[in-house]
Amino acid sequence: MGNNALIIMESPKQQYNSQTQETDTMAQNEDKVPTRVLPGFMELLPADQIVFNGMLDTIRGVYEQYGFAPIDTPVIERADVLLAKVGGETAKQIYRFTKGDNELALRFDLTVPLARYVAEHVNELALPFRRYHIGKVYRGESPQKGRYREFYQCDIDIIGNESLSLINDAEIPRVVYDVFTRLGIGSFVIRLNNRKLITGLLNSAGVGELAVEVMRTIDKIDKVGEEEVRQSLTSLGLTESAIQKIFNFLSIKGSVDEIIERLRLLGIEDATFQLGISELSEVIKCMRALGMPDSSFAVDLSIARGLDYYTGTVYETVLVDHPGVGSICSGGRFDNLAEKYTDRKLPGVGISIGLTRLFSQLKEVGIVKSGASTLAKVLIVPLVENSSVPLEIATMLRSQGLSVEVYWEESKMKKKMAYADKIGVPYVVLVGEDEISSGMFVVKNMATRQQTKVPKDQIFSEIS
């Protein structure tokens, strides 16, 4: 099925065009309701869905191995729950509606539902609470390449009671390391930073109150370039000397240990800055103790993660050979998850993988390819009218643990084999008069096209 297996409406314009072109062929169906998916929604054919689900399973498996427990919250929340924790562009993207007297909204991430969940159930949960959550979220963005209105997020977070050990900040990237290693999508680097560094730097430059705006500006440096960031900082009211301090800081590059050494040499005495250095070096020490190779991570002082709520360690992950894909997994440490919902102080650390976008990008650059359209290991093809022997063989192979499909429709041999090829099943077992009378069944390997004849009780071992 090749590339056609990925069906995405890239833009309303594109959709409009293709509908226009289809006017003629549609004429005969004008009483039919259009079946195309909405722009910005991904819908996959089985050949891709199976690959996608395999990635979800891999992510889930790693999350579970690190002792994260699953939660599943309603997709629909009270609008005020979501609006309490969001502003700006994202607030406009929320799908909102009314049902009865309720103002409702679809969740736009899994972090806000986590905050509500922990606040609601805090007395029943054991803290620290390690949870994973894999589910769909909704943002009514203008559809554009790689942007989806419905997409999967795969989140882990560790939520502490009043405090949370810094070692958790090292365990999170170790989980990320295992996820992307097992997904086998090529070399990647987990880039780390600590927001206390820039916060402390701005304090020491006397512009601490502008920290949030400055970090948002810096976060865009990869996209817009240094000159534009410089101008933006000037219009925020920063002095030339403060801006110079920021750029001196941002220009620090090198190995992890070199960067930490140079940060110390800056001689900035601000306590927050110094805490940033010690947190960053402690996290890196623990990541190494957890067995992460130095090639798998780097310190990047330009990462600020635009969101206000990060207060310490922040992460991004990039593919070494495909930097254009951008960050494939991001997150960080926050001091207080749920202050809108509870007086309890709940610090945490976590990351999120946006799998829908990642999948479509990996397909586009060729790292992920469509597979078979079936999970069946074997297709039984009856060539006789009496179904009892095919039924018996199917039941036998299933009880042996194989995924088995039977082609029950009446049609010519050629059509049956074309079906086997189209779904991409690895093996076919033929059940005809000869096979039944001789007790020897033809097992065809569909990749090699080789056929062997085996007795019924050896079909399983022939296939597996």
Add this chain to the structure above:
Amino acid sequence: MGNNALIIMESPKQQYNSQTQETDTMAQNEDKVPTRVLPGFMELLPADQIVFNGMLDTIRGVYEQYGFAPIDTPVIERADVLLAKVGGETAKQIYRFTKGDNELALRFDLTVPLARYVAEHVNELALPFRRYHIGKVYRGESPQKGRYREFYQCDIDIIGNESLSLINDAEIPRVVYDVFTRLGIGSFVIRLNNRKLITGLLNSAGVGELAVEVMRTIDKIDKVGEEEVRQSLTSLGLTESAIQKIFNFLSIKGSVDEIIERLRLLGIEDATFQLGISELSEVIKCMRALGMPDSSFAVDLSIARGLDYYTGTVYETVLVDHPGVGSICSGGRFDNLAEKYTDRKLPGVGISIGLTRLFSQLKEVGIVKSGASTLAKVLIVPLVENSSVPLEIATMLRSQGLSVEVYWEESKMKKKMAYADKIGVPYVVLVGEDEISSGMFVVKNMATRQQTKVPKDQIFSEIS
């Protein structure tokens, strides 16, 4: 956590009451946003979520073993797509809203999205198309016991091209049999009928044009009783003799073979009726050939499945010891899945399990119980400041395939063990000064409270 682990808002009234009672304790939090889930939405604590997910996995595993391929469609559809295939009460329950110029709606089942999906992709799919779909659906019903506004459906369907072999009607209940056997929720019976029987009977009684209304009425016989059904049929305009014919038919009970024999003895010559008998007996023959024991199914002529679109075999499944739970899995055969969307004739057969309702009912009758709040097999409890040995042991056990959590927070031994008890982890490994210097680590079985001391490389075998 016991029963508290299942958190469901049963009714708006109940919620209102409990909010009223909370007025005092809420006073200090009056600036906080309420975090309770909406009425009619299920939200589980991990101890139940893990059990729920285990059931989802079991269902998925069986579906995959029978060669069903996964699909995943958008939760949001164009409103006109959904409204094309629905009427009556369900249409009123649809969550509808506008975003930009689009009239949107949340899917209320997985059958309508399947119809749209198959119509849209029919040229790319191999037919027969065997798909499973597990996902959330939405119905804005008045919340009441056991009714949910957001719930999981777990569907399988086989969609043919113009025709579809009757053997599929036997494979579907075999899948259902495997699902409920593996779920281990007690004895169950799959009840079968064929809608051609009642359709043929009504034809022969000269009231074929009232078939849909009559079937809807009959479907309620378990709930409202025979007398009320009799009255409803009279007000539909049926003669006493036609009604008597229907009740003679409905009164046929007995073993599967007895019922088929008695249907034949009715001497109704209508071709549809006769086809119904032969389909029913063929399906049962194949179910037996597929290895289903006679105790696992029955013929029940009163099952009509209210929905218009069933045209042949229909199924319901009930728990023998808990008939009050109602049907836990229903479905049937339909002649034309997607006539609103395509001119292609696409017959099919399938079933749906509504897992959210089933789970809450199984919990209520005590068949399903809360488990541990963690998936971790072992919790490592460091008793030293230096984290390197605990980190090393955690990494070692994870690389051996175990799910491992480490308790990193600084607190007293008692609090650490209380955490282990609260999450219900099966094993704890203590890592203190003595353990590190002697190289012998304490492994505690939390169920038996027994402790053993083993060297590092034997921790894995001690636990598994």
